[in-house]
Amino acid sequence: MPQPSSDPPFRPALFLDRDGVLNEDRGYVYRWEDFIWIPGAREVVAAFNKAGWLVIVVTNQSGVGRGYYAEEDVHALHARMQEDLAQAGGRIDAFYHAPQHPEAPIETYRHPDPPLRKPNPGMLLQAMADWPIDREASLMIGDKPSDLEAALRAGVRGVLFEGGDLYAFLRDEDLLPT
Template sequence: MTRLPRPALFLDRDGVLNEDRGYVYRWEDFCWIPGAREAVAAFNARDWWVFVVTNQSGVGRGYYSEDDVHALHARMTEELAAAGARIDAFYHCPLHPEALQDRYRHPDPPDRKPNPGMLLRAMADWPVDATRSVMVGDKAIDLEAGRRAGVRSLLFPGGDLFAFLTAEVASD
């Protein structure tokens, strides 16, 4: 069965879904941005794909492991489900030009924002209508990744994510 393309909401993680407290990888350090769960649920209800695209250089720098990233995303998934929301897929990039381990070192990782690799992978994995999709980030590199992937990009200034997206993204 072929699924019809639909728009996607691409979300940076730290600074958009949760407070950016610097290399967040433990649940006890995680704090949702106001309106984040409600925003995800609203886009789920509108039949949009919702993807997280997050640089995780802390893995490459040796601060934490990819298992830690997966564990945090699993907890996020549980909390979102309790709020009637879901992330369709998480994409993360542990690579960094100055990574401690060779397996995480790359001079210009294609998935590391501002490169568009994570967004392009999501669009290859899922039937995404890029022309109606949106990337939301809190840094210029997030917006650049969205632009390079051919999707509209929005700079989240902080505050309530649901209110921000309600104002910025017209209902279809």
């Protein structure tokens, strides 16, 4: 007789790029006072939470490697995002960021082909190792071809968001969970 599994059930994940998908991409956003939500972004997070999906942010943050701001700034901004999302009934289950860059002046962050940095799939693959994710049912929303390339290389469906209201976009593309 098979033994019951104590492993958590696999769930789909909504992978989201940050700048340009969740917030306006104003170039190296790392301070809350410069952060502006994309219309519909908070509602999307809450809708996927309610449907039982994991919501995971995967964001290149080369500004760290370039010396524009510190990793602590990235974590502080993500904490503020969580606080604001909680007021809207949503949450992000995990944040992954890639501070490395091939030309980073800070040697610690310099790498010729950073495995975490999109278009490489490292952040998505790490999330799938850390969480019980159903890869085939998951979705990545990005605003750049590199986001879609990372999704493809991780075996996840990728969709290009070119701006506007994120909730309306996903509704119109019939991608909101039921």
